[in-house]
Amino acid sequence: MSSTEHVVIIGNGVAGITAARHIRRISNKKITVISAESDYFFSRTALMYVYMGHMKWEHLKPYEDWFWEENRIELKKAYVEKIEPASKMLFLKGEEKMSYDKLILATGSVPRFLGWDGQELKGVQGLVSKQDLELLEDNTRNCKSAVIVGGGLIGVELAEMLHTRNIPVTMLIREKASWQNVLPLQDAEFISRHIQSQGIVLKHETELKKINGTNGRVSSVNTSSGEEINCNLLGVSVGVKPNITFLKGTEIETDMGILVNPHLQTNIPDVYAIGDCAQHREPQNGRKDIEAVWYTARMMGETVAQTICGQTFKYKPGHWFNSAKFFNIEFQTYGLVNAEPGEDEKHFHWENKEGEKAITIAFDPATSKFLGINTFGIRMRHEVFDRWLTQQRDLEFILRNFREANFDPEFYDRHEKEIFSSFKDQLANSQT
Template identity: 45%
Template sequence: MRRAQLRSPRTTHAIQTLHVVILGNGITGASAAVRLRELRPDWQITMISGESAHPYSRPALMYVFIGHMRYQDTKLQEDSFWPKQRIDLVRDWAVELDAPAKRLRLHRGGELTFDRLLLATGSKPNRFDWPGQDLRGVQGLYGLMDLKLLHDNCEGARQAVIVGGGLIGIELAEMLHSRGIHPTLLVREPAYWSNVLPEDEARMVGRAIDAAGIGLRLESELAEIVDDGTGRAGAIVTKAGERLEAQIVGLTAGVSPNLDLVGDTQIECERGVLVDDGLRTSAEDIWAAGDCAEIRREGDERNLLQQVWYTGRLQGRLVAESIAADSRAAGAAPSYDPGLWYNSAKFLDLEYQTYGEVRPGGRGQESLWWQHESRQMGMRIALAEGDRVAGFNVVGLRYRHEVCRRWLSEGRGLDYVLDHLGEANFDPEFEPRFEPTMATSMRGARP
């Protein structure tokens, strides 16, 4: 890693060479740096992160912990890529932002000036002032430092309680289970991740958790974390009074945008850093993207806060184009269009993909659900007006991303999709095909 010199931008031969500083080296910051270099080969680019020396893939941390990957395998690029691209990497934390002066103060000392700044500071695990949440053995799971802490916390641990029923919670449960530590998931909803998943899919995930031998307490909430007498967690108590032994307590009850650096500035924030459709903040020459950004929406639409890997990459590339533009004038910079929603996850051995709009619990949306009678497989097709297909949930099956997106983009109707379902199947060659059964079942479910 080449250490960046703390210097101001310069002007050479009457051609202005701007200095762009990117705070954060996650998927958003790294994608922005690479795209900006493509667009502006003469600009100075500095990327700052106190977490890691090089950008890496956070979703891969679980596989490092359980021994399926090495840390170096998670890096987004070879180490030599960054100096070749003349992208300076600084391992430090920014602790103060003077937006009007375009200046950052760093934790290890020194100041850094910029012409344009990207806030890609990500998010941080939610904490709700639970008694005992600062005890040793209590932690979240977000980045590399949390992974190192988890290694330490596993020493001598036998049981764990994980608070929260989302993607990070189930990953943490699988990680601990791989070390012989028995985890119990504490979920306040009536089914796992039911604030996102419809009931059938949520219960399917619950069965996968039970089959793996992982504890699951539904409709249960944390009241306090109990000290074992040494300053370490020893147990938790639920609001119903149940006590569960736990030397590790994982706090995975969602994340919130990391606004630590902007809290003392005049940059406008609500849930996240408020940005327009070009991802520009209220401060001149400062942008925000990724988990920390909240995109303003016109009229009655709720502002957009997207905190998944895929949108982080998309916003990173878009914000680079916005930063590279010469003017705030209309049409000078691109506008962020998230397009069709997509996400994927893995609940232990159960794969899940979602495309388009599938509302949890239905919420005024008609949908058709097929489930295999004995296997952990399911498919939901959500409908909009006129039998147009609005979205898919695919569980325990693999479907082709490009086919599902094309059907949604083309506004295909239900009959067309059911007739062509086999085109989307991406399971191995000799796996049985269930699409004819799906189509018959779904057609039979219509009035």
């Protein structure tokens, strides 16, 4: 294989840049990263802190600008309009062309809109890209009030951002509580109470029906309860979808995302897909076929780099984990805690009297095997839970050794008796 083989990566998010870095580490291939979003790779999870004034744009770049030239990774700011796999050619906006030997698609996600009347009005937007944040600056310059549709992570982040600018926020949440499509109801209600305590108005079991405008700009929304709410901004947070519209008409097979095998290969030779835009044909047990999460994007970048450099690897994400923040409460999850558990999954839930810390543990009621845990306001050690999941420990072991997994050992000393007592009560109630 020639050392001058040209690898082109479309997308400079964590998936694409991780692939580029690892390909460079183990090969001398020519690497080009194309992105229309930004000149340099930046930490997308920190976008909100720029708006909130905690960070500046330059703080979002994990690498100095000289890093790319020194590591012979060419960065090109351009928009790919079309891919022609037969000739291995990319057509860029402005009639420029670029050839490739290997192509990695790492194009990420875009906000999902549901076809509401008025969604094209100014002041209606999602929050995924650098351009979205710049648009938010414009849209909130003279904003008197805002509505957010959707109770997921992006919606909570957006609410917190607007809250720091003293913009009143109302959130429309279709479910009984925040993020209930992902979290068990008790956890979702815990989050809803916390968000409400910050001064955010939550309207549960409420859907957006219509967006009204004045002079081309959003002025109010109508809800499923018949209410009209005035607003100058409508934040859309009903999920994201893979950014793949530019692939329409190509031979590359897509469904919701770009279909890939366990080696992250598409149906076209020498074309791969990683990160938010990839859809696994054979998702691992308990995992979703599309996982728009930072750490899985990074792992896919590492995996595809090995394959492209001649060491064919299968993508093995291991045990599921994730983390997020709901205002100032940190959320962590390890293993699988289903929002709606079946007969082979039972939940133990505990929260402190102040309503600022909570735990939900999922286990198999027949064997007591530990399945997963959600924690709120309690920082846990990833490597410990990862080991316990691999060892298939039982619930009693988890409760008795909770101190080992906790960054704050005093937490368990303070709450051990209460947690065990709560578990026994719940167990007794479930058996009566």
